Amino acid sequence: MNRSLLTMRSALILLLGVLVGVGAGVLTACADGGGDARSVMVGATAFAAAVAFFNSIIDQAH
Template sequence: MNRSLLTMRAALVLLLGVLVGAGADALTALSGRGPAESVMAGAAACAGAVAFFDWVIDEG
């Protein structure tokens, strides 16, 4: 039995969400904000991106 833990769609949605969150975190940190504020911005961007990409990417 060779079952994967995540489907390809779920892995793609989560990967894109993490990439968006990391980008928002880096840009917020580079703007001179504190580490707590940049982590909060990255987490919020990640959550929004996961919801967006889940809606955009078709289940096919």
């Protein structure tokens, strides 16, 4: 009963999505100079797009 919660592929896709989302949010905050809500929205949108993108390019091993 020692099963992992996520597969290695899922963990990698989510990690890359989080990194892209945080990077986009930080860059937006630096460029905007105080738009916290805008930075969060940009980060969340970038996260969703990155997860969809990496899910399509990282091949599933059978």
